[in-house]
Amino acid sequence: METEMKSPNSSTEKKINSQGSEKTKKKKNSKGKMHPGRVKTSAIEQHEIKNLEIRYTAVETSAIQKFRDIPLSKKTLQGLKQNEYVTPTDVQKESIVLALRGMDVLGAAKTGSGKTLAFVIPVLERLYCLQWTRLDGLGALIITPTRELAYQIFETFRKVGIQHDFSAGLIIGGKDLNFERKRLDQCNIMICTPGRVLHHMDENPLFDCSNLQMLVIDEADRCLDLGFQQTMNGIIENLPPKRQTLLFSATQTKSVKDLARLSLKDPVYVSVHEHAQYSTPESLRQSYIITPIQNKIDILWSFLRSHRKKKLIVFLTSCKQVRFIHQAFTRLRPGLPVLALYGTMHQMKRMSVYEEFCEKETAVLFATDIAARGLDFPNIDWVLQMDCPDDASSYIHRAGRTARYQKGGESLLMLLPSEEAMVEQLAQKKIPIQKIEVNPAKLFSIQRKLEAMLARDVELKQMAQRAFVTYAKSIFLMKDKSIFDVTAIDLNALARSLGLALAPRVRFLQKHLKATTTAEPPQAPRMLKPNYDSPDNKEVGVESSEQKWRRNDLEAAYNFHAENEEQDSDSDEGIFKLKRKDHALPGVVESEEEVAVEKKKKEKILTKEKVAKRILAKKLKANKIVNFDDDGNRIYDASREKVSELGRNLEIEALMSVTGGINLDEAKRAMEEEDKYDKELFRQRIKAKHREDRLKAKAERRLANRVDKEDEKSVDDEEEDEEDEESLDGSVADIIDALPDPDRIYGSNQGGSDEDGDVYRGPAVAKKRTRLSESEDDDEEYSDDESEEEEVPIKQKTISKKRSQSSGDDDNQDQPSPTKTKKKWVKKKPPKKQKPAKINKFDTGLDLAMDEELALHILGSKN
Numbered sequence: 001m002e003t004e005m006k007s008p009n010s011s012t013e014k015k016i017n018s019q020g021s022e023k024t025k026k027k028k029n030s031k032g033k034m035h036p037g038r039v040k041t042s043a044i045e046q047h048e049i050k051n052l053e054i055r056y057t058a059v060e061t062s063a064i065q066k067f068r069d070i071p072l073s074k075k076t077l078q079g080l081k082q083n084e085y086v087t088p089t090d091v092q093k094e095s096i097v098l099a100l101r102g103m104d105v106l107g108a109a110k111t112g113s114g115k116t117l118a119f120v121i122p123v124l125e126r127l128y129c130l131q132w133t134r135l136d137g138l139g140a141l142i143i144t145p146t147r148e149l150a151y152q153i154f155e156t157f158r159k160v161g162i163q164h165d166f167s168a169g170l171i172i173g174g175k176d177l178n179f180e181r182k183r184l185d186q187c188n189i190m191i192c193t194p195g196r197v198l199h200h201m202d203e204n205p206l207f208d209c210s211n212l213q214m215l216v217i218d219e220a221d222r223c224l225d226l227g228f229q230q231t232m233n234g235i236i237e238n239l240p241p242k243r244q245t246l247l248f249s250a251t252q253t254k255s256v257k258d259l260a261r262l263s264l265k266d267p268v269y270v271s272v273h274e275h276a277q278y279s280t281p282e283s284l285r286q287s288y289i290i291t292p293i294q295n296k297i298d299i300l301w302s303f304l305r306s307h308r309k310k311k312l313i314v315f316l317t318s319c320k321q322v323r324f325i326h327q328a329f330t331r332l333r334p335g336l337p338v339l340a341l342y343g344t345m346h347q348m349k350r351m352s353v354y355e356e357f358c359e360k361e362t363a364v365l366f367a368t369d370i371a372a373r374g375l376d377f378p379n380i381d382w383v384l385q386m387d388c389p390d391d392a393s394s395y396i397h398r399a400g401r402t403a404r405y406q407k408g409g410e411s412l413l414m415l416l417p418s419e420e421a422m423v424e425q426l427a428q429k430k431i432p433i434q435k436i437e438v439n440p441a442k443l444f445s446i447q448r449k450l451e452a453m454l455a456r457d458v459e460l461k462q463m464a465q466r467a468f469v470t471y472a473k474s475i476f477l478m479k480d481k482s483i484f485d486v487t488a489i490d491l492n493a494l495a496r497s498l499g500l501a502l503a504p505r506v507r508f509l510q511k512h513l514k515a516t517t518t519a520e521p522p523q524a525p526r527m528l529k530p531n532y533d534s535p536d537n538k539e540v541g542v543e544s545s546e547q548k549w550r551r552n553d554l555e556a557a558y559n560f561h562a563e564n565e566e567q568d569s570d571s572d573e574g575i576f577k578l579k580r581k582d583h584a585l586p587g588v589v590e591s592e593e594e595v596a597v598e599k600k601k602k603e604k605i606l607t608k609e610k611v612a613k614r615i616l617a618k619k620l621k622a623n624k625i626v627n628f629d630d631d632g633n634r635i636y637d638a639s640r641e642k643v644s645e646l647g648r649n650l651e652i653e654a655l656m657s658v659t660g661g662i663n664l665d666e667a668k669r670a671m672e673e674e675d676k677y678d679k680e681l682f683r684q685r686i687k688a689k690h691r692e693d694r695l696k697a698k699a700e701r702r703l704a705n706r707v708d709k710e711d712e713k714s715v716d717d718e719e720e721d722e723e724d725e726e727s728l729d730g731s732v733a734d735i736i737d738a739l740p741d742p743d744r745i746y747g748s749n750q751g752g753s754d755e756d757g758d759v760y761r762g763p764a765v766a767k768k769r770t771r772l773s774e775s776e777d778d779d780e781e782y783s784d785d786e787s788e789e790e791e792v793p794i795k796q797k798t799i800s801k802k803r804s805q806s807s808g809d810d811d812n813q814d815q816p817s818p819t820k821t822k823k824k825w826v827k828k829k830p831p832k833k834q835k836p837a838k839i840n841k842f843d844t845g846l847d848l849a850m851d852e853e854l855a856l857h858i859l860g861s862k863n
């Protein structure tokens with residue numbers, strides 16, 4: 001994405017001046033802050049900059065002969081010289097000087113007149129004079145409508161700016177977004193397509209254009225037209241208002257609205273060829289032919305056969321047409337290399353085709369309008385416009401791919417009889433174009449060959465069908481209805497010329513024709529015009545017998561071959577992506593029934609996203625598992641759903657609710673209920689975890705006992721009751737289990753709710769054991785559980801007392817208070833185990849066996 005426009009020996013960011021010393025530069029950036037990492041600039045450069053700035057106002061455009069007459073930095077002059085740019089063109093002289101003075105410029109000049117250098121040079125100079133460095137971020141943003149053009153401009157920056165130290169980035173669609181993203185913040189000059197740059201502006205936090213000095217829009221009229229309107233508005237919103245703006249195009253916009261959007265400050269309109277006799281290059285010879293649609297492909301074939309040593313571009317309306325013609329002609333072999341360039345191509349392929357065609361000496365490139373603007377393919381001999389361009393501007397740009405910068409070239413436009421009005425529009429735009437006739441003797445028909453190929457190759461046949469439909473659709477969608485009339489086209493003849501035996505069905509036309517005949521839309525006069533030759537028939541709503549015949553013929557054509565419907569509908573999708581949506585479609589009045597049918601058809605295409613949306617809309621919960629117990633009662637999973645009745649009811653109410661909203665009191669109550677379940681769930685989890693820890697500790701102890709008998713005798717004085725219980729071996733536990741319930745002995749005024757969450761341990765002793773084991777957990781985790789706190793100390797107190805009596809060395813102060821500490825049982829502990837912080841401990845001074853005996857004794861005596 002990114003390259004550096006620097007000479008091979010200037011590979012570091014620090015610049016050493018000619019004396020070899022470094023000088024710190026105290027230059028402030030546009031926000032008034034000096035960038036801490038500013039590169040040091042030599043005194044010579046600073047001096048040069050001062051001199052240049054003085055000369056900006058003094059320089060006279062008329063006195064400029066060579067680039068060196070313009071106040072330009074040495075680095076730029078060297079870059080120009082290295083690339084053999086010596087004499088500036090008119091548009092360059094005018095625009096560069098004005099731009100150097102810091103003015104907003106609207107540059108208009110013929111195609112191939114060097115408008116690219118007219119903005120590349122001022123951008124380099126401006127940043128140079130500001131002593132811009134990589135650390136200053138984005139200084140200039142250049143926007144162009146196509147990726148290839150962006151690449152071409154990038155290359156010009158790279159070549160002319162070779163002596164500068166700026167870094168330039170190419171931000172275009174079809175490339176790795178992440179790759180671009182990471183390097184964006186290092187770009188000083190960014191060349192981009194509108195969609196991609198807005199994407200970064202919206203989503204990339206590294207994209208910072210707050211320091212931007214210059215905005216350049218190449219092919220400005222195209223970038224600012226309705227096709228890019230929203231994107232461009234989005235971009236402009238993100239740019240700092242204080243900046244210099246340069247707009248360039250061969251067909252420059254003068255729309256006040258466009259210019260207002262850009263908030264230009266006193267822009268200067270540079271139109272060097274405004275008073276020229278023609279709006280196209282003098283060296284361009286232009287001609288047109290009027291031909292019926294069925295002859296177009298034959299003319300193209302014959303033309304290519306007779307220009308095999310030339311380099312040509314052939315423009316067609318849609319990607320699918322280009323694809324079909326390219327595939328068909330590749331197989332038919334016209335005698336020169338055949339290439340294709342269109343928007344739906346893979347980006348890598350697009351670039352390789354672009355480069356390949358640049359290098360070729362003879363070749364034909366079939367292309368859509370993505371190749372119409374700005375591209376500077378070298379040495380193009382001929383431009384063939386096989387389909388009529390959208391308008392005169394579009395014609396100028398297409399034809400302008402040849403006869404560039406002092407070179408000659410020729411252009412041929414093919415028009416259908418219904419499109420002849422275009423000639424008038426071209427004349428109004430000062431385009432000198434001559435009518436020529438096709439020599440029938442030299443016309444060679446390839447229809448049979450195409451038919452044979454399509455019969456053998458289903459894929460090619462499908463391409464032909466798609467080409468047919470997209471062409472019909474693009475004509476139907478054209479803005480200028482005075483030129484483009486789909487009903488005037490003989491679609492059967494078109495189909496045959498493509499090698500198709502029968503015309504594919506075009507449903508939108510059927511619908512349209514139905515609408516124009518059933519309803520009488522006031523805005524659809526052109527749609528009823530069947531014959532361009534008969535001006536009388538142009539009257540609103542009047543349909544002559546000839547028109548009727550034409551309509552019936554068309555209807556018959558459209559109704560053929562319902563089997564092609566699927567493919568057609570596919571193709572129909574594509575064309576909408578490509579054409580500009582800058583006009584309404586008159587005459588299309590859809591009945592309710594048709595709308596319903598259309599809706600139904602659309603529903604057939606179900607993407608994953610749509611399915612998900614539907615599920616959401618229906619408030620269904622996808623992939624939900626419902627468990628039932630043996631009796632068929634539903635088991636609720638507290639971790640995933642509402643368990644309390646109140647909670648569940650509330651959920652059902654929300655689902656049924658049409659109005660939405662929430663009853664806060666109800667919700668609060670439900671939450672409290674749910675909270676109980678949550679707590680219980682949490683408690684159980686903690687218990688399970690503790691149990692697991694205990695078992696683990698027990699296993700470790702057993703292992704330790706086996707290894708070292710001596711250690712077994714040592715008694716740890718800090719034991720936990722719960723661990724104690726678990727550490728008792730099976731026989732002792734059994735004895736304890738068999739002991740009478742202390743509740744019965746000491747009274748049980750406490751609740752026994754703590755049993756709920758415990759594991760089942762046998763019917764007779766469960767309650768007692770649960771109390772022993774759970775109380776500690778609850779103490780640690782749920783200190784609010786009063787029932788356990790009250791019960792345990794009685795036992796504990798007794799045990800502790802007896803212990804202290806028997807050991808006689810216990811410090812009473814160390815004894816846990818009855819209210820705080822519960823039962824404490826002695827147990828063995830692995831020597832290295834850490835003491836839990838919160839648990840109170842005491843020491844009987846006895847070993848485990850004796851402790852057990854003591855416990856049995858105490859309990860037995862109580863009994």
Ligand SMILES: Nc1ncnc2c1ncn2[C@@H]1O[C@H](COP(=O)(O)OP(=O)(O)OP(=O)(O)O)[C@@H](O)[C@H]1O
Pocket residue numbers: 084085086087088089092109110111112113114115116117249250373374375376400404405
């Ligand atoms: N001063 C110059 N000296 C020699 N060649 C030049 C000069 N300026 C431009 N050129 C060459 O002229 C050709 C056309 O230039 P460029 O692409 O900038 O034209 P353009 O006006 O932008 O055309 P379009 O309107 O089609 O975009 C390029 O090959 C370029 O290298």
